[in-house]
Each structure stands twice: as C-alpha cells, then as structure tokens.
Amino acid sequence: LLAGQEGTPQALGSGFAPANIALCKYWGKRDDELNLPMTSSLSVSLGALGTRTDLSVRDGGDEVLLDGELVPPADSFAARITSFLDLIRSESGPGFRVATQNAMPTAAGLASSASGFAALVLALKEVMGWDLDSRALSMLARLGSGSACRSLFSGFVEWHVGVRDDGMDSYAEPIDCVWPDFRIAPVTVSAERKSIGSREAMRRTRDTSRLYEAWPAQVAEDLLAIRAALRERDFVRLGETAEANALAMHATMMASRPAVLYWRPETLETIRRAWRLREERGIPVYCTMDAGPNVKLIFLRESTAAIESEFDAVEIINPFETATTAKSEY
C-alpha cells in the first residue's frame, strides 16, 4: 500500500474524521489481522462529531495524548496506536506524538476507534507526505480498526467487502446521497465498560454461533434494500431495514456460545419506547444498536419535537450539518 511513499516526514500534521454509525452492520471478520470483513456494510458519518488528531514527529518512542492527558504506553488505547504506527514506519522510526481529541456527545457510547484511526491516517498523510487517494487511505484506516475505513468520508458510506486475500479491494466509498433531513440521536443507557470487546465478540460469534451462518445472506439482502431506500429517499424502508439488520446482528451474538448479550434492561426499554412512538403516534423512528447496550434512534427532521419530548436531554445529530449551515438550522 505504501510502496514508493517514502519521503521525509514533515514536523506537523493534523486530521479530523467523523464518527460513524452503521445502518447495515459490520459483524465478523474473514481475516483478523487485516480487518477484512465477512460482508460489506453501510454507515452514516456524524458530521462534526468525531476525532481530531494532531501529529508530530518526535525523538524516542511514541507519546499518546487523549484530550490533553498523557496515556500510559501500556494502556490498550496507546498500545493499539503504537502497533498501527509500526505498520507504516520502518524499524528505525520515527517516533510520533499523537494528540487525540474526541468531539462527541458526553458518554454517548459512540465508538471513537473508527474516527480515531481515520483521523490518524489523515494526519499521517500530511506528516509523511503520502500521495495517496482516499481509497488507499481508507484501506490504511481499516488496518487500525475495521470501521475506521468508513470514517474517511462524510454522509452515507459503503464499505465494500472485497474478495482479495490481501484486502486491496476492501475499502469504503461515499454514497451519492445528501439527505439534509436525516437525523440520528444516541440514547445512552449505560456508560459502563462493555463486558466483552467487539473484536472478541465478533470472533466468538463467527466461530460459535450457528445462526451466524445466515448473516452474510441477510446483509446482502439488507444492503440492496438500504441502497434503494437511499436512492429513493424512502425513510420507512431505510429505518425498517436498518433496525431489522441491527436486531439480526444482536441475534447472531445471542446465539453464540457462551452468549454475547450486550443488551441491558434499559436497552429494551428504549427500543420499546421507540416502537410505541411509531405504533401509537405514527412517528417514523427506528433503532439501531452496536456492540454495546446503547441505542441510536434514526428519524427525520420533522420528528425532532416528538423525539425530544419522549427522550429526555437527547442529543440530536444532523450528519449533513456543516459549520456554515449550523447557525441557520438552530
């Protein structure tokens, strides 16, 4: 991937990448080292919510800062960054100072590893002077964290599963669909640390869940439906499919042995509350859930008031909001 990209590092570089939420989930790898997925997936990036990374070359080893605080090198967060950096530098160095800042709703349970590795790749591009297109950057980010390959882009994004063993055809691309009325709202039911990390949970599902055998076919079907829904701006079809896809993903986990059960009582309560809004008041709101207990609601701008009145202090995200439109919206 980096052949012919050996220039002299610049002193400084920085990058920003948005967090993303999958509407058709990535669950299960066909290659654990290269983060090659079993299926394609499709996400929406969260606009201005994400990670900013400032990078500088330094003598000696790496130094990782998170929101201004030095992270001990033995911490898994710092260790993951260092092993990623090892992939792209020679044995003789250089060392990096990686200063990461997450701009996300407090404790919203949004994964920061996707935006984090994507921002790191963008900062590295600047520092290293790589002449790489977004496809190559997407593949680099994927090596850090699978879903990071989607965080290179804004709006709706599809990660192509690819067929090659070396992963050179497994990258993300933006989908040509701007939907300014699309909204997403994370509902945090627990900020507790997950009982099992998503890498381990994916592996266990793939290796022990018989029901997972049907997952790739389900995803293929759901992707077709979601792509069509985006093309036709058919929100109900989009929401129904995204919700059903998330439930099916959790079903594959639940059938693992031992079971992977991320849901907490409040998870179900939130899902049921969204369903009640839909059934009793006709509000088109749908749920999606990732490898954790939190729920993300998806809906359209027109339902904002209903969502705000039903879910206390919920933070509503407009993925297509830019700095310039932000003021006129609110």
Added chain:
Amino acid sequence: LLAGQEGTPQALGSGFAPANIALCKYWGKRDDELNLPMTSSLSVSLGALGTRTDLSVRDGGDEVLLDGELVPPADSFAARITSFLDLIRSESGPGFRVATQNAMPTAAGLASSASGFAALVLALKEVMGWDLDSRALSMLARLGSGSACRSLFSGFVEWHVGVRDDGMDSYAEPIDCVWPDFRIAPVTVSAERKSIGSREAMRRTRDTSRLYEAWPAQVAEDLLAIRAALRERDFVRLGETAEANALAMHATMMASRPAVLYWRPETLETIRRAWRLREERGIPVYCTMDAGPNVKLIFLRESTAAIESEFDAVEIINPFETATTAKSEY
C-alpha cells in the same frame, strides 16, 4: 389414528396432565394443520402442576368451563377445544361438557394449552373407551397443541420429530431418567397478554427469519448434549445447553421481519441476575424462556436457599415430587 375405536361413549371421564417446560425448544412447524414440528424437542414435566379435565357427554353443542366458569363458545379457548373435539367425533356428535381446572402457580406464565389438551385426550380416552397406547394418545394430543404430546408423560420427555407427512411417527416418549434433585422455578415478570401468539410467531419466524435456517442443526446438536447430560447427570452441561438453546430460539425470533421480541426489560434483568448468581457465587442456575417474557430458572436442590434469597416469593417446582414424597420433602 382412531380406526376401529368406535364404541359407545361412557357418560363420564377425567384426566390429569402436567404442564411441561422445554429444555430443548420446539420452535417452528413443518405442517401447520397436523402440528408437525421442524425438529425434535425435549422437556421436563412439572409433576403435580398441570390441568385436570372432567368430561361428560351432553345433548346439544359443547360446553366449556374453565376453573368452574362457563367460557363463551366464541372465545378462542372454547373454540380451540370444540375444533379439536370435531376431529375425533362424527358429524352427528356427541356434544361434550369439558370442565378444565388448572393447578399452576398463580400467573406463572406457564402454558396451559399443553397440559390442557393432554388432559382432554386422557379424559376422552375414558369416555370414548378407546383402546390406544400412550404413543397414539400423544399424537392425538399433538393435534390439539404441538407441545401437548409431551404432557402425556412425567419426568423428562422427548418429542420425536418424525419424517412422515401424516405425522404417524411424530410423538413423545418419556426418557429413562429420574432426577429427584432437579428443580425448576418460574419467574413471572409480566402477566400481560402476549403481543403475538406462539402459533403466529412460529410461522413468522419460519417464513421470514433467515437465521432460522440454522435452527434445526442447532437443535440436533443440543439434543445430543442434553440427552448425554441426562444420562450422566451432568447438570452444568444440561443447564448450559438448555439456556443457550432458549437464547438461540429467541434469536431466531428477533431476526424475524417484523421482529418477534417477547422480552421485556425485566426479562433481561432476571437473566442477568441469574448470571450474577452463577458468576459471583458459583451457583449453577440457568435460564430458559418460552414464547413470552417470563423466565424459568433451572437448578439443583442444593441451590434452593440461594435461589429463594435472590428471587422473592419464587415458587420452586420439583418435577419428580409425587403426592407421597411431597410431605417428606418439605
């Protein structure tokens, strides 16, 4: 089934059959009319908890009483009994008075249709003077409600899936395993009426859940494990398999479209509480859940005190308790 069984009805008959809880679930039919299952299943009968049915021949139409109260003929409970009786009598009659009494823990969420149809078949045998063995009676009960075929027997019972289209090899049989220390305790989290009946939920799962495709293979594997666990009195293996099997069944439902989600927040809370007992205190207690929000705990006699202290006012059932042993046990 009833060829050569046309005698003169007796005036009176009665039957008792226990409720049963599946440890390897029955989920999905290959024939909706004959209640032929997609897979075999394995249950434990609940001893003295079940249904007693008193039957008498009467002039005119059928009359159905539940716990002494007349049930309107249009009620689905009465209608199901009448259509079942229609299967076994000629067009000219006779009419029956069916008086049903359920002896179950209050609102324990135990299915009464299994014990109900099994008791009805036993009462019919007496009234009609049928000379039928238990295998034939089991098949008759199956026509009323699939899992009723298992309620003809006490202790651990296996329902053989069969291969014939006419269902003549799809019946239950008792398993040669007496386990006096085995306990089961229903934890009622909601007495609300189910949002969707199990017949409809089974059909939807079979017809729309891709994950269900893997269910028959999962059951085949689980049955082997449960049979072995019963043979070897290996409670941990029995509990682990039964719990995983129930979770997998719910996973197949959850992946239906639209989703079938019987769980309530309290369901998850109960499951997690049982898991905590297991993890933190080493108590071998496992969960099983049927087509509804309630949880049944399975454990051994030695864990009774721990279960009673963790679950308020829980009713503990000894499936192998008989009227004569009841006194010495308590």
